[in-house]
Amino acid sequence: MFKSILLLISISISYCNSAPLSFQKRNSRWDYNSEKLYGVNLGGWLVLEPYITPSIFESVTDSTTGTTPIDEWHLCETLGTDSATTLLQSHYESWFTEDDFEKMSSVGLNFVRIPIGYWAFQKVDGDPYVMGQVQYLDKALSWCSKHGLKAWIDLHGVPGSQNGFDNSGDRDVINWQSTNEDYVSITIDILTTIAAKYSADEYDDVVIGIELVNEPLGSSLDLTELSNFYLAGYQTVRDSGDVPVIIHDAFQSDNYWDSTLNTDLNSDYWDVVVDHHHYQVFSTGELQRSIDEHISVACAWGSSETNEYHWNVCGEWTAALTDCAKWLNGVGRGARYDSTYLGGEYVGSCDELYLLDYDYFTTDVIANYRKYVEAQMDAMLNGKVAGWVFWCWKTENNIEWDFQRLLDLGVIPQPFDDRLYPNQCGY
Numbered sequence: 001m002f003k004s005i006l007l008l009i010s011i012s013i014s015y016c017n018s019a020p021l022s023f024q025k026r027n028s029r030w031d032y033n034s035e036k037l038y039g040v041n042l043g044g045w046l047v048l049e050p051y052i053t054p055s056i057f058e059s060v061t062d063s064t065t066g067t068t069p070i071d072e073w074h075l076c077e078t079l080g081t082d083s084a085t086t087l088l089q090s091h092y093e094s095w096f097t098e099d100d101f102e103k104m105s106s107v108g109l110n111f112v113r114i115p116i117g118y119w120a121f122q123k124v125d126g127d128p129y130v131m132g133q134v135q136y137l138d139k140a141l142s143w144c145s146k147h148g149l150k151a152w153i154d155l156h157g158v159p160g161s162q163n164g165f166d167n168s169g170d171r172d173v174i175n176w177q178s179t180n181e182d183y184v185s186i187t188i189d190i191l192t193t194i195a196a197k198y199s200a201d202e203y204d205d206v207v208i209g210i211e212l213v214n215e216p217l218g219s220s221l222d223l224t225e226l227s228n229f230y231l232a233g234y235q236t237v238r239d240s241g242d243v244p245v246i247i248h249d250a251f252q253s254d255n256y257w258d259s260t261l262n263t264d265l266n267s268d269y270w271d272v273v274v275d276h277h278h279y280q281v282f283s284t285g286e287l288q289r290s291i292d293e294h295i296s297v298a299c300a301w302g303s304s305e306t307n308e309y310h311w312n313v314c315g316e317w318t319a320a321l322t323d324c325a326k327w328l329n330g331v332g333r334g335a336r337y338d339s340t341y342l343g344g345e346y347v348g349s350c351d352e353l354y355l356l357d358y359d360y361f362t363t364d365v366i367a368n369y370r371k372y373v374e375a376q377m378d379a380m381l382n383g384k385v386a387g388w389v390f391w392c393w394k395t396e397n398n399i400e401w402d403f404q405r406l407l408d409l410g411v412i413p414q415p416f417d418d419r420l421y422p423n424q425c426g427y
Contacts, residue, residue, distance in 0.1 A: 026270045028242050030150060030208035032311035037150070037387025038416055039111030040104060040403050041316060042140065044392065045095050046116045046133040047156045048072040048088075049167050051327040052395045056091060070331040071166040072117070077128035085130045092136045100393065101143035107407060108416050112149055113315055113389045114140055115156035115214065117169050121190045124159050124183070129169065141198075144206045152209035152246055152315075153198055155191065159183035163217035166330055174220045184229055187213065191236045199241030210237050211246035211275060211315075218250035226250060227260055234261055234269065244271040246315075251277075258309035273386070276305060277316035278376070281323040284336050284344035291368045294321065295375040299425035302379030314380040316391040319373050319411055320400035324350035328401075356397040361409055369411045375424045377416065382427055 027033070044052030050070070060078055061068040069075035076084040104112065116137055119129035137153070144151050157168040160175035160183040176183050191212060198207045212233035216226055234245045249257060254276075261269040278301055280286040280294055289297070305312050322337040323329060334340025338350040352360035361369075380388035390412075395402045399409070406412045413419065 026242075029204060029244060029271075032244070032271075032273055032313070032386040033384075035386070036381055037111040037313055037389065038109050039113060039387065039389035040109060040393040041113045041115065041389055041391045042096060042393060043115065044395070045092070046114065046120065046136060047167060047169065048075065048091075050331045051325050051398065052392065052401075053091070053095065054326055055396055056087065057327075057331060059087070068331050071169060071171040073128060073170040076130055081128075081130060084128075085132065088130055089132060092133065096136075096140065096393075098143045098146075101140070101147045101149060103404075104393070105147040105149060107414060110149060111151065111208075111387070111389065112140070112144060112393075113152045113154050113211075115154045115167070117157040118155065118159055118187065118190050119157075119169065121193050122186065124186060141203060141206050149206075150208045151206050152211050153194060153207060154211040154214050154246075154315075155187070155194070156214040158187045158190075158213050162213055162221070163215050164220070165215065165217075168214075171330060174217060176216075177221055177225055184225070187229070188232055188236055191233050192240075195237040195240035195243065199237070199243050207243055209244045209246045209273060211248065212237075213248065215248055215277065216250045218252050221250070223250065223252070230257075230260060234272065242271070244273055246273050246275050246313075248275045248277070248315075254304045255308050262309060264309075272310055274308065274310045274312040275315040276301070276312055277391075278314055279316070279318060279320070281318070281320050282336075284342075284347065287322065287337050287347045288345070291321075291371060294372050295424055298372065298375045298379050299427075300379075301376075302382035302385055302425060302427065305385050306383030308384060311384055311386050313386050313389065314376075315389045317376055317380070317388060318391055318401055319369050319406055321369065321372065322348070322350065322353055322400065324353035325395075325398040325401060326354050328398075353398075353400065356399065358399070358409075361399065361411075366409055366411055369406070369409075370413075371421045371424065373406075373411055374413060374419055374421050377413070378425045378427075382425070 050057045057068050060075055069078050116133055119127055120133035123129060158176050160178055161168040161170045161173045162176045164172050164174040230247050237243055237245050257274055261272040263269050323335045324337050329341050335350050336342055336344055337347045339346040390403050393403050399405045
């Protein structure tokens with residue numbers, strides 16, 4: 001079936017060559033070549049993440065066994081449709097409100113990335129998920145319009161899971177490209193639904209990107225098939241209009257996607273943006289780096305990625321210098337930092353970072369975090385790197401990943417171009 005989709009794409013492209021569609025307007029929604037994004041992710045809202053809102057998962061912990069659901073799939077499966085719907089509708093109503101969007105705008109942000117799961121649009125057989133997220137996505141976009149914010153719609157989880165992360169909905173499963181299922185074709189169907197709706201004129205001033213899939217784990221996928229999916233997904237979005245198409249780098253090296261959807265190689269392709277995600281906390285080696293080494297690595301990102309063919313944006317990054325946040329690595333798992341997860345070398349104590357504790361953030365600690373944040377911001381505004389999107393706007397009880405709390409601490413510059421440590425990257 002997927003081969004048939006590619007055949008249809010080929011036919012469609014041939015048709016477009018002979019009869020260009022009137023809605024094809026390049027850079028009409030956002031010019032990534034000359035404008036910069038200053039954004040945050042709306043994490044933990046329309047797709048649950050245990051470390052962002054642990055109370056939701058704790059409320060479903062089995063009092064007899066002590067077992068806590070590890071992801072949204074298992075939470076919904078444990079509760080059943082009615083109870084899960086009640087719990088999640090309450091969460092959708094309260095976790096983000098218009099006040100959040102007004103505050104984002106007031107501190108100088110101009111953009112939000114909105115993760116949403118496939119199950120918001122279409123479920124597959126056996127899914128325990130509940131629906132109802134789309135009305136809140138639409139609310140978010142209306143609040144963006146009112147408060148001068150742009151948005152990407154980010155397909156954060158796809159059928160079968162593209163990465164096995166809990167933020168895909170289903171942890172420890174990577175079955176998206178299974179030859180026994182039709183999950184890739186279903187994903188195209190879902191993108192068709194998304195593109196048809198959000199390419200409409202009423203979203204012209206808000207939706208400046210549709211991300212085909214979040215964080216496909218390239219090391220566990222067939223990259224040729226992923227490239228074919230990107231081609232099919234691009235055409236799916238383009239068939240509906242002029243929304244820029246966002247492709248994630250699949251954790252491949254810089255420049256890997258230069259020849260994919262390349263305008264110079266095929267003039268039918270336009271308004272394609274590569275999404276890079278940059279963290280330095282998910283291996284013991286990264287955690288052992290000095291602050292100067294962290295800064296050097298961040299600056300190297302900006303130097304390298306300004307030479308990529310496509311415009312690119314850092315769609316996820318953090319101030320975090322540890323992986324100590326409760327359940328950051330998954331429910332029931334500890335941290336690499338204190339060697340309670342995967343058994344690597346001990347780096348330091350997580351006691352003051354496991355939950356909300358401001359005592360850890362002394363003047364010297366804040367200075368290091370501020371240096372690291374400033375370096376990353378500089379790197380992500382360098383040349384062809386078209387901006388940054390912090391992960392995430394807020395959490396229940398963790399400071400390292402919480403944009404609002406970091407603003408209050410002075411870790412996030414205000415305004416964003418204020419520099420206590422200028423020229424760290426030398427460009």
